[in-house]
Amino acid sequence: MPDYLLMKRAILVGAGGMGQTWADVLNHHDQVQIAAWVDTDFSRASDAIQAKNLIDTKPYGSLKEAIKAESADFVVDVTIPEAHCSVTVEALRSGLPVLGEKPMAASMEQAKQMVAASEESGKLYMVSQSRRYDRMLIAYREALRENGTLGILNVDFYLGPHFGGFRDEMESPLILDMAIHTFDQARFLSGSKPLAAYCYESNPHWSWMKGAGCATAIFEMSDGLVFNYRGSWVAEGCLTSWEGEWRGVGERGTALWDGHNAIRSEEVLAGDGEFFRPVRSRNLEAPPEILEGIRGSLGEFLEALESGSTPQGECHDNILSLAMVFACMKSSREKRRVEISELI
Ligand SMILES: NC(=O)c1ccc[n+]([C@@H]2O[C@H](COP(=O)([O-])OP(=O)(O)OC[C@H]3O[C@@H](n4cnc5c(N)ncnc54)[C@H](O)[C@@H]3O)[C@@H](O)[C@H]2O)c1
The missing domain is CATH 3.30.360.10 (Dihydrodipicolinate Reductase; domain 2)
Structure with missing residues (x-):
């Protein structure tokens, strides 16, 4: 099968400090293509795409628009903790698995909503606890x-x-x-x-x-x-x-x-x-x-998507750390x- 058919298309959400680091790791992974980079501050996403010369990546100001316009395989959430719940629930309800930054949420109530959204959609929600790797x-x-x-x-x-x-x-x-x-x-x-x-x-x-x-x-x-x-x-x-x-x-x-x-x-x-x-x-x-740090969590997430295995940081487990x-x-x-x- 040609390589491009094996590529998974990611929507990266959040273009702050850690979003930049994630973009580098996703971009250097041979089976991932960043289809879209979303930030509520649109210029941050578009400037970052230009600065990193990501010619196949489109900027968006909202996750909803990006999901509608792109056929994606998963979402990486690198927004601020207060936004993790809305971003993750929206992605899961649209049928996309999510790899999200820590901490899972800004409150236990939000975290429980996220776990419920994963159960209802049947899609994986994994929190990247990069220091485990x-x-x-x-x-x-x-x-x-x-x-x-x-x-x-x-x-x-x-x-x-x-x-x-x-x-x-x-x-x-x-x-x-x-x-x-x-x-x-x-x-x-x-x-x-x-x-x-x-x-x-x-x-x-x-x-x-x-x-x-x-x-x-x-x-x-x-x-x-x-x-x-x-x-x-x-x-x-x-x-x-x-x-x-x-x-x-x-x-x-x-x-x-x-x-x-x-x-x-x-x-x-x-x-x-x-x-x-x-x-x-x-x-x-x-x-x-x-593979250390977020490279390790990305690897485990992709492996779980492929094999159906339960990765570390899966939301039912990670909620205990939170x-x-x-x-x-x-x-x-x-x-x-x-x-x-x-x-x-
Ligand atoms: N694993 C680690 O070692 C590590 C290190 C640093 C940060 N983090 C985590 O990464 C996450 C991001 O941290 P940061 O330092 O990049 O924060 P940041 O404030 O620099 O960037 C967050 C970005 O998210 C955007 N944003 C906010 N709400 C949004 C929404 N609803 N939709 C789209 N974009 C939205 C903001 O505009 C901003 O550009 C946090 O959860 C933080 O705890 C993890």
């Missing part, structure tokens, strides 16, 4: 598994980015815009489901953000796991990586990951009568290369333990 994260998950059932999972996330713009105005910038990645990574690493959250948000006097630049959260997870999160987006000096610094304690040992390259794992040896039992360092194999975010915000505002079942 990281070979070191996958290697760290293996290291944790080797230490048996996980009981404690801790992460420290300390960065001081001076973004300016919408994040500096948000009420919960760290929890809503960033911690969704870290919470989703905790689910990926542990395989456990979130059950309840306790969270305290704060903002130190030197903070350049209006809302809470810091948060501390404890999650009760299934299988007896406790996941502890400590984070700040207004911490200067001695920064952690964007993946955070992790400690996972299992029944047979502990594994650490600095979020960059260093994974350290120690397994306890049988040593009756010792105060601290002796341990042995584990040797970790170099992790295999994978629920961790909203449980934290509720807990911090109402100063109480919040069960995930209150939100889903």
Whole structure:
């Protein structure tokens, strides 16, 4: 079959910072053609098409128009979180599967509407949690598994980015815009489901953000796991990586990951009568290369369209990561333990 018949035609929605990155990745994929680029700010879409010299791509000011004019195979939603629900529901109801940016939605009510639209249309809605596609994260998950059932999972996330713009105005910038990645990574690493959250948000006097630049959260997870999160987006000096610094304690040992390259794992040896039992360092194999970041999520989405498999980030699963975010915000505002079942 000629290659052009295998090409899938995408409608890309959103021509902001992340939309530009998606355009590059879609454009370089040998089985994808960007049929349309949509932005409510039409000139952004048309300027971007010109700047990137996408000669086969047409600009549109609304998704409705683009769907009507183009025969497309799927939609990639890279709009602001407040628009994810309307864009995704419109695409699904028009019979198009959707690969959408995180966070799934700006509220749990919207997220539930999106899941319902996927069920009613029978079309796939997958959220791109790009930080899952990281070979070191996958290697760290293996290291944790080797230490048996996980009981404690801790992460420290300390960065001081001076973004300016919408994040500096948000009420919960760290929890809503960033911690969704870290919470989703905790689910990926542990395989456990979130059950309840306790969270305290704060903002130190030197903070350049209006809302809470810091948060501390404890999650009760299934299988007896406790996941502890400590984070700040207004911490200067001695920064952690964007993946955070992790400690996972299992029944047979502990594994650490600095979020960059260093994974350290120690397994306890049988040593009756010792105060601290002796341990042995584990040797970790170099992790295999994978398609990382949004290239990875695009690959998994296309594979799911082809084979009918359920990808990571499928909306019924991803809504649990979003629920961790909203449980934290509720807990911090109402100063109480919040069960995930209150939100889903
Ligand atoms: N995975 C990552 O690492 C990562 C990094 C950055 C951003 N993101 C996510 O990507 C998304 C976009 O972020 P950004 O930084 O590009 O934002 P942005 O504000 O730069 O761009 C968003 C664009 O969407 C357009 N838009 C808004 N509503 C629309 C609608 N209904 N229809 C069509 N266009 C609409 C806006 O005009 C704007 O051009 C967000 O959900 C963000 O959280 C993910």
